[in-house]
Amino acid sequence: MTPDLKVTIAGVEFANPIMTASGCCGYGEELAQMFPLKKLGALVTKSITQEPRLGHPPPRTAETSSGMLNAIGLANVGVDQFIVDKMPFLRSSGTRIIVNVAGSSLKEYVEVCARLNDCEGVDMVELNISCPNVDEGGMEFGSDPRLTEKVVSAARKVFSRPLIAKLSPNVTSIEKIAQAAEQGGADALSLINSLVGTAIDINTWRPRLTNNRGGLTGPAIKPVALAKVDAVFNCCRLPIIGIGGISCVEDVVEFILCGATAVEIGTALFVEPTVPVTIVDGLKKYLKRKKLSSITDLLGKVRKY
């Protein structure tokens, strides 16, 4: 018997728990040249803002010995062009579509969510309240519990489908932020966004990113992400989407054991764009080997000391 990979979050069923992470495959067009997107549980888009944004000037990515730094600065086409130019393709892709939303003010989050509420094919919105690479907004909303609750409940009022709050690890207590998002009416949580970091060119003495700082991602952040998922799973009732350094089946199993219902894959896509397909196939083999009929049998089953 083939093990069942289906998972359900806030009443929405996903074919499997493997999603792409925001900002790591744009709006899906290029990834679709590598494999049929319907093989994914969901595609999460680049953060969408009200107006188009060019982002920071290059260099805006830098490789380090322990992960990737980026400070893209939320470059995106803006919500109007996204709906007209990008959604028709995404709607026909055969996978669930989660639109990531960012803003520099409460009003911007609300206006973008309201536009997306009228857009067919948007299965969920993921609120990016954790971007470390912008001057205004972003992480500010995700590092103060009162602001988190405020932005989530404001988005909740205008977006009638499930709402995910994406949390930052760059906070004193991710548990308090998670509880505030739950209080504000979030249906699920995704974590983690990138860890603030930097790197310096020793010849020019200049930072290797024009933004001076960026977000660290990739395998180096996985242990941090896993500990945050475990912490949030133990203090909050909302379903969790685990993110951070995932690049193989074993990583996914670790996240699910710690309490993630699904996962998003980011930096690993830059190394091997077909990695989600390899992981989906590997998960089936893992479940068979463990004689389990469903991926949900693993959820939160870590045997702690």
Ligand SMILES: Cc1cc2nc3c(=O)[nH]c(=O)nc-3n(C[C@H](O)[C@H](O)[C@H](O)COP(=O)(O)O)c2cc1C
């Ligand atoms: C180049 C790049 C761009 C990103 N852009 C966004 C973004 O627009 N919105 C967002 O919420 N997260 C963004 N992220 C963060 C990822 O979605 C993810 O949370 C993070 O990379 C950790 O996962 P990973 O280690 O698998 O990459 C970006 C990450 C990278 C590497």
